[in-house]
Amino acid sequence: MESEGERAGRPATLADIAMRAGVATSTASRALSNPGRVNAATRERIERVAAELGYSPNSQARALTSGRTGAIAVLVSDVTNPFYFGIIRGTQRQLKASGYSQLLIDTEESDQNEDALLHRLRSSFDGAILSASRLSDRALAELAAELPLVAINRQTRGVPSVVIDTPGGIVQAVGHLVSLGHHEIAYVSGPETSWSNESRWRAFVKATAAHGVTGKRLGPFSPRQRAGAAAADAALNAGVTAVIAFNDLLAIGMLQHLASRGVRVPHDLSIVGCDDIFGADFCNPPLTTLTAPIEQAGRLAVTLLLARLDPRSAPSARQAAVLPTYLTVRSSTGRSPGPRA
Amino acid sequence: MESEGERAGRPATLADIAMRAGVATSTASRALSNPGRVNAATRERIERVAAELGYSPNSQARALTSGRTGAIAVLVSDVTNPFYFGIIRGTQRQLKASGYSQLLIDTEESDQNEDALLHRLRSSFDGAILSASRLSDRALAELAAELPLVAINRQTRGVPSVVIDTPGGIVQAVGHLVSLGHHEIAYVSGPETSWSNESRWRAFVKATAAHGVTGKRLGPFSPRQRAGAAAADAALNAGVTAVIAFNDLLAIGMLQHLASRGVRVPHDLSIVGCDDIFGADFCNPPLTTLTAPIEQAGRLAVTLLLARLDPRSAPSARQAAVLPTYLTVRSSTGRSPGPRA
DNA sequence: TCACGGGTTGCAATCGTTTGCCACTATTTG
DNA sequence: CAAATAGTGGCAAACGATTGCAACCCGTGA
Numbered sequence: 018m019e020s021e022g023e024r025a026g027r028p029a030t031l032a033d034i035a036m037r038a039g040v041a042t043s044t045a046s047r048a049l050s051n052p053g054r055v056n057a058a059t060r061e062r063i064e065r066v067a068a069e070l071g072y073s074p075n076s077q078a079r080a081l082t083s084g085r086t087g088a089i090a091v092l093v094s095d096v097t098n099p100f101y102f103g104i105i106r107g108t109q110r111q112l113k114a115s116g117y118s119q120l121l122i123d124t125e126e127s128d129q130n131e132d133a134l135l136h137r138l139r140s141s142f143d144g145a146i147l148s149a150s151r152l153s154d155r156a157l158a159e160l161a162a163e164l165p166l167v168a169i170n171r172q173t174r175g176v177p178s179v180v181i182d183t184p185g186g187i188v189q190a191v192g193h194l195v196s197l198g199h200h201e202i203a204y205v206s207g208p209e210t211s212w213s214n215e216s217r218w219r220a221f222v223k224a225t226a227a228h229g230v231t232g233k234r235l236g237p238f239s240p241r242q243r244a245g246a247a248a249a250d251a252a253l254n255a256g257v258t259a260v261i262a263f264n265d266l267l268a269i270g271m272l273q274h275l276a277s278r279g280v281r282v283p284h285d286l287s288i289v290g291c292d293d294i295f296g297a298d299f300c301n302p303p304l305t306t307l308t309a310p311i312e313q314a315g316r317l318a319v320t321l322l323l324a325r326l327d328p329r330s331a332p333s334a335r336q337a338a339v340l341p342t343y344l345t346v347r348s349s350t351g352r353s354p355g356p357r358a
Numbered sequence: 359m360e361s362e363g364e365r366a367g368r369p370a371t372l373a374d375i376a377m378r379a380g381v382a383t384s385t386a387s388r389a390l391s392n393p394g395r396v397n398a399a400t401r402e403r404i405e406r407v408a409a410e411l412g413y414s415p416n417s418q419a420r421a422l423t424s425g426r427t428g429a430i431a432v433l434v435s436d437v438t439n440p441f442y443f444g445i446i447r448g449t450q451r452q453l454k455a456s457g458y459s460q461l462l463i464d465t466e467e468s469d470q471n472e473d474a475l476l477h478r479l480r481s482s483f484d485g486a487i488l489s490a491s492r493l494s495d496r497a498l499a500e501l502a503a504e505l506p507l508v509a510i511n512r513q514t515r516g517v518p519s520v521v522i523d524t525p526g527g528i529v530q531a532v533g534h535l536v537s538l539g540h541h542e543i544a545y546v547s548g549p550e551t552s553w554s555n556e557s558r559w560r561a562f563v564k565a566t567a568a569h570g571v572t573g574k575r576l577g578p579f580s581p582r583q584r585a586g587a588a589a590a591d592a593a594l595n596a597g598v599t600a601v602i603a604f605n606d607l608l609a610i611g612m613l614q615h616l617a618s619r620g621v622r623v624p625h626d627l628s629i630v631g632c633d634d635i636f637g638a639d640f641c642n643p644p645l646t647t648l649t650a651p652i653e654q655a656g657r658l659a660v661t662l663l664l665a666r667l668d669p670r671s672a673p674s675a676r677q678a679a680v681l682p683t684y685l686t687v688r689s690s691t692g693r694s695p696g697p698r699a
Numbered sequence: 700t701c702a703c704g705g706g707t708t709g710c711a712a713t714c715g716t717t718t719g720c721c722a723c724t725a726t727t728t729g
Numbered sequence: 730c731a732a733a734t735a736g737t738g739g740c741a742a743a744c745g746a747t748t749g750c751a752a753c754c755c756g757t758g759a
Contacts, residue, residue: 030744042747043710044708047707056706074745077418081713096447110437122459296641299610299637372716372717391716422744423743
């Protein structure tokens with residue numbers, strides 16, 4: 018665990034190694050990063066000295082010439098949102114496995130921030146993963162042209178992406194609710210600038226229409242737990258018997274507020290969430306939700322990104338991946354109480 | 359939002375600016391990063407050109423000479439654990455506010471990983487925040503000597519730290535349980551290599567002794583939700599009427615398992631958690647727990663670290679901060695059912 | 700014996716920025 | 730009026746690694 022290194026204060030450099038091994042720095046460099054180019058005996062000697070000195074290459078210096086930093090930026094629009102925990106986890110795991118490090122950036126739901134930070138830190142990473150980007154299609158496409166990136170939950174022409182097919186799940190969810198006798202269903206909207214939100218809404222409209230039931234739209238609401246209170250009240254006012262919420266955070270917030278108002282779930286109102294975040298299984302009642310392979314999406318995004326970074330890989334690698342979602346029925350949905358007054 | 363920049367492909371450099379403004383690169387450099395050193399008119403011209411070109415300094419190159427990268431490493435022992443979400447949030451926020459970026463590192467509960475990663479990436483960050491370090495006191499002190507760091511929830515001589523006074527909260531929690539008539543209480547232990555775990559246990563021992571009640575130790579258990587099942591069974595076997603769990607994750611896991619076994623909380627068994635993580639307020643029943651200012655701890659750690667990084671600040675700035683914890687009573691604790699068979 | 704070529708190694712430029720030092724000008728001071 | 734001083738700006742050397750090119754050694758085939 019304890020490395021020998023750091024003789025007189027600061028870390029050993031290639032020059033130190035070269036001197037101690039009696040070679041030029043160029044040889045030392047090659048021995049360590051381009052082993053074929055140097056005699057086996059010399060290389061071994063250099064490697065030994067490097068180990069003795071506890072050498073580890075200065076990534077800044079390396080980045081300066083090679084242009085590669087070994088870091089990937091992961092942008093989330095809100096570090097506070099448990100959905101992104103899954104993204105952070107998935108990307109972290111996969112990056113680590115590939116020897117990359119993770120630069121975590123919170124854009125605070127602002128496209129300005131997103132763009133500015135990305136440019137400001139441009140030289141600090143090799144590529145970026147944008148989860149839930151708030152950029153316009155045009156801005157995103159331009160960005161994709163100037164730096165390697167993969168978007169999560171955002172489909173735009175010319176931008177490689179990983180999308181979780183929550184809209185597909187919405188269809189299942191509507192079917193589930195209809196089968197339980199619900200005729201008046203609402204979609205509790207999240208931020209209107211969110212691509213996911215809009216694509217979920219479109220799927221909702223289509224599915225309710227297909228089943229011949231009423232589909233209302235409530236909101237927009239901030240995708241936070243606290244906003245659940247307002248959303249719950251809105252749902253009660255709307256006179257629906259079931260809702261599908263933009264995400265679990267909102268749904269859980271609704272659950273809490275409804276409990277405090279004495280409204281029983283699912284007896285009086287059925288609720289379906291999206292994403293199946295941490296907590297969806299142990300809230301009260303446990304939430305029926307669309308289980309999304311969030312962590313897997315993060316891993317896959319990394320894989321895609323690293324593949325385009327690798328010059329050896331086919332340039333026209335797969336551009337877009339879609340991950341399936343399925344409906345996890347727990348206890349927040351039940352038979353319709355019938356039309357309300 | 360859209361920066362003008364990037365004429366012929368790649369980003370503008372200081373040299374580009376200098377040429378376009380008709381000055382030497384050194385002047386351009388000073389104009390942008392050491393404004394006092396250059397004539398106001400020249401500076402303004404340079405700044406204008408820089409803006410036109412959408413210049414943003416190459417942080418790698420800057421780091422090479424100045425030794426400052428503008429990044430801080432944040433180490434967590436498990437990205438999966440919601441406790442660290444608070445740390446990630448708090449540090450991210452504060453770092454961003456100070457213009458730093460965050461390098462997120464998962465050590466996977468391994469001291470080897472911790473040490474190796476820190477050394478390997480040494481040149482990529484200016485300082486590090488170690489939350490729940492698994493390093494030995496000695497290794498930690500050595501590390502603190504060679505790089506600026508702040509530890510969270512880890513008190514070691516010579517290492518600046520932010521600790522959350524959960525042990526103090528444990529005393530309150532034991533008092534709470536005793537007042538509810540509990541005489542046989544268990545501490546559900548987390549990893550034995552965790553400093554927090556051991557200091558919580560010591561506080562528990564002291565508090566139970568002071569109240570003259572029996573205090574058992576169960577475990578160790580992995581600090582995960584799934585481990586709650588084993589912990590719950592152990593608690594039932596131990597014949598206690600109340601437990602204090604190492605963390606909320608374990609406590610919530612216990613809640614779930616107990617519900618599935620038909621054991622009523624708090625009627626049959628009272629449970630107290632630690633940390634008050636996301637979800638502790640909406641699980642079933644809502645968890646009585648020690649509310650820890652986790653996010654604040656993250657922010658404070660950043661503040662401390664940045665202060666020692668700043669050469670202008672007093673070198674002997676405060677070395678250790680202790681953040682208070684308080685008991686949040688919800689519904690997982692209640693009167694003792696009396697001694698069990 | 701000589702030219703050739705493969706295998707190794709070194710030289711030196713380069714990446715983009717910072718910074719110590721010097722030069723030059725204009726202003727102040729004795 | 731000479732000299733000290735403050736205010737500006739440029740030159741060039743770092744920082745630590747990579748890499749194109751040239752040099753060298755040695756063995757081989759002619």
